[in-house]
Amino acid sequence: FALTRRRSSPALELDSARGLGPRAVAGGKMLQPEAQKAAFLGCGRRGPSHILDPQFKANKIDDMIDNQIEDPEKGQQKFSSELGMIFNEHDQELRDLGYQKHAFNMLISNRLGYHRDVPDTRNAACEEKSYPTDLPVASVVICFYNEAFSALLRTVHSVLDRTPAYLLHEIILVDDDSDFDDLKGELDEYVQKYLPAKIKVIRNPRREGLIRGRMIGAAHATGEVLVFLDSHCEVNVMWLQPLLAAVRGDPHTVVCPVIDIISADTLAYSSSPVVRGGFNWGLHFKWDLVPLSELGGADSATAPIKSPTMAGGLFAMNRQYFNELGQYDSGMDIWGGENLEISFRIWMCGGKLFIIPCSRVGHIFRKRRPYGSPEGQDTMTHNSLRLAHVWLDEYKEQYFSLRPDLKTKSYGNISERVELRKKLGCQSFKWYLDNIYPEMQIPGPNAKAQQPIFVNRGPKRPRVLQRGRLYHFQTNKCLVAQGRPSQKGGLVVLKTCNYGDPAQVWIYNEEHELVLNNLLCLDMSETRSSDPPRLMKCHGSGGSQQWTFGKNNRLYQVSVGQCLKVVDPLGQKGSVAMAICDGSSSQQWHLEG
Ligand code: LR7
Numbered sequence: 157f158a159l160t161r162r163r164s165s166p167a168l169e170l171d172s173a174r175g176l177g178p179r180a181v182a183g184g185k186m187l188q189p190e191a192q193k194a195a196f197l198g199c200g201r202r203g204p205s206h207i208l209d210p211q212f213k214a215n216k217i218d219d220m221i222d223n224q225i226e227d228p229e230k231g232q233q234k235f236s237s238e239l240g241m242i243f244n245e246h247d248q249e250l251r252d253l254g255y256q257k258h259a260f261n262m263l264i265s266n267r268l269g270y271h272r273d274v275p276d277t278r279n280a281a282c283e284e285k286s287y288p289t290d291l292p293v294a295s296v297v298i299c300f301y302n303e304a305f306s307a308l309l310r311t312v313h314s315v316l317d318r319t320p321a322y323l324l325h326e327i328i329l330v331d332d333d334s335d336f337d338d339l340k341g342e343l344d345e346y347v348q349k350y351l352p353a354k355i356k357v358i359r360n361p362r363r364e365g366l367i368r369g370r371m372i373g374a375a376h377a378t379g380e381v382l383v384f385l386d387s388h389c390e391v392n393v394m395w396l397q398p399l400l401a402a403v404r405g406d407p408h409t410v411v412c413p414v415i416d417i418i419s420a421d422t423l424a425y426s427s428s429p430v431v432r433g434g435f436n437w438g439l440h441f442k443w444d445l446v447p448l449s450e451l452g453g454a455d456s457a458t459a460p461i462k463s464p465t466m467a468g469g470l471f472a473m474n475r476q477y478f479n480e481l482g483q484y485d486s487g488m489d490i491w492g493g494e495n496l497e498i499s500f501r502i503w504m505c506g507g508k509l510f511i512i513p514c515s516r517v518g519h520i521f522r523k524r525r526p527y528g529s530p531e532g533q534d535t536m537t538h539n540s541l542r543l544a545h546v547w548l549d550e551y552k553e554q555y556f557s558l559r560p561d562l563k564t565k566s567y568g569n570i571s572e573r574v575e576l577r578k579k580l581g582c583q584s585f586k587w588y589l590d591n592i593y594p595e596m597q598i599p600g601p602n603a604k605a606q607q608p609i610f611v612n613r614g615p616k617r618p619r620v621l622q623r624g625r626l627y628h629f630q631t632n633k634c635l636v637a638q639g640r641p642s643q644k645g646g647l648v649v650l651k652t653c654n655y656g657d658p659a660q661v662w663i664y665n666e667e668h669e670l671v672l673n674n675l676l677c678l679d680m681s682e683t684r685s686s687d688p689p690r691l692m693k694c695h696g697s698g699g700s701q702q703w704t705f706g707k708n709n710r711l712y713q714v715s716v717g718q719c720l721k722v723v724d725p726l727g728q729k730g731s732v733a734m735a736i737c738d739g740s741s742s743q744q745w746h747l748e749g
């Protein structure tokens with residue numbers, strides 16, 4: 157069993173002030189609940205507030221949680237599965253507000269503070285690598301719009317904590333006219349008081365979107381290399397040196413780190429497989445397995461991987477080259493499409509694009525974008541149309557055959573970009589497809605038949621940790637499917653235990669999933685924590701399907717921060733729900749064989 161139990165006192169756990177983490181104690185005095193809440197919501201009046209503490213780190217958080225999980229993928233590294241535990245209504249409010257405003261768990265983000273170690277996810281061969289000392293210096297540009305304060309500050313501090321100072325020329329934060337007050341007053345105060353002078357904040361007087369936002373940031377930068385990051389990242393050890401070394405070797409080479417996954421629900425940092433960027437004819441970015449032809453060689457674990465496209469948010473590029481190559485298309489708005497545009501432009505106009513496996517940066521992947529565009533425009537479509545008309549030549553028909561409605565849609569003036577393409581003497585899109593992305597399937601008008609060869613790693617089946625009935629002590633009953641379980645899912649209820657019935661058997665596996673009858677996973681809606689848990693198809697990405705067994709026989713749901721309880725233990729209905737963990741008998745479960 158991969159659970160390491162730690163001791164913690166029940167008093168501590170139910171103490172609401174402690175629940176907020178040690179920095180809620182300001183100047184030796186406990187903050188009143190309202191002030192605590194204000195501090196965490198970032199809307200407090202001036203005064204003691206942990207968000208202006210540069211050392212803010214919930215380093216005592218281990219004491220309040222019981223369930224430390226060893227993640228086999230991460231070796232010795234542990235993550236706290238109960239970091240999201242709800243202790244009171246303020247926690248609940250903060251969590252819900254976080255999902256609303258940011259589409260990730262802000263309660264956990266705040267509890268983590270501004271500094272944390274992340275597991276070194278690099279291949280061991282990367283540790284043997286050394287890099288020249290005379291690398292070019294970097295200007296890190298981070299655009300943000302309505303970002304969670306703690307996520308933004310953790311991004312900045314991760315760069316400061318894990319980049320040698322002599323390589324970091326500056327960090328340029330571009331506020332894209334955010335609406336939240338703490339990103340103005342408190343951020344300015346924080347930067348001024350606690351951050352080195354090389355951290356600069358630029359404010360857009362109106363919303364520009366991330367594309368023009370990056371151009372504005374780059375125009376203020378003076379370092380030799382530009383490094384772009386999203387505002388909810390955490391860089392890993394030795395992240396920058398391999399990127400700078402590649403750009404120094406060839407200024408026309410643009411490089412991306414491997415983008416590790418920070419879970420939106422648990423903020424756990426985990427390793428991504430090394431994949432590369434592609435796209436489909438809907439002009440959406442996608443990840444591809446690396447073709448066999450691109451692997452191979454003794455140093456395959458550390459060698460740069462040629463990538464047809466980039467995801468967009470995280471890359472390093474010589475600043476002069478960025479300018480020569482035409483920065484971005486300033487006619488593109490808010491979000492979307494610029495990543496494919498710059499990728500095509502790099503390859504077609506004489507540059508190169510690589511993913512550097514020894515450089516790793518974590519990014520919070522969320523399930524929805526929490527913001528829209530100012531007038532509700534579909535900027536992805538607008539931007540994709542522009543890039544299709546400038547770069548795709550006859551292959552734009554591939555896009556239009558999927559989106560015939562767009563054929564006659566206007567996309568503004570693109571003459572400057574067409575001019576740029578001429579001036580740079582770029583190759584055709586056919587050249588790009590033939591030479592850079594021969595794996596691309598081409599159906600329809602410009603069809604070409606072929607079969608790509610991919611490395612097949614095969615699906616991984618999570619290891620079984622325990623198998624048995626999910627027994628509820630107080631009622632002497634077992635948790636089972638309400639009706640006949642189907643692939644579609646359904647509710648779970650308590651019924652009389654039947655030890656001969658395989659439909660009552662749960663598997664608890666190393667992904668911390670609870671799988672009933674080898675078929676469906678116990679799942680909890682992240683956005684509506686008032687809904688009861690249900691059976692769903694297993695998705696394998698943690699969060700809503702992650703459960704842990706903790707102190708007092710509790711069954712804790714990682715994503716909602718609450719425990720499974722029987723609603724009316726003395727009645728006959730046997731329905732269950734999620735509730736604040738209180739150690740009561742209605743919340744005691746045992747998985748038994
Ligand atoms: O109007 C805006 N102004 C901004 O400054 C909208 C957004 N932004 C900021 C925002 O705060 C964030 O820092 O721009 C950054 C990117 O926005 P996200 O994080 O909402 O976008 P994303 O991570 O879903 O988007 C990916 O695709 C985008 C397409 O335009 C950009 O290229 C993002 O940088 C890109 N992110 C990544 O590549 C990280 C890995 C994700 C993958 C795959």
Ligand code: MN
Pocket residue numbers: 386387388469519520
């Ligand atoms: Mn992002």
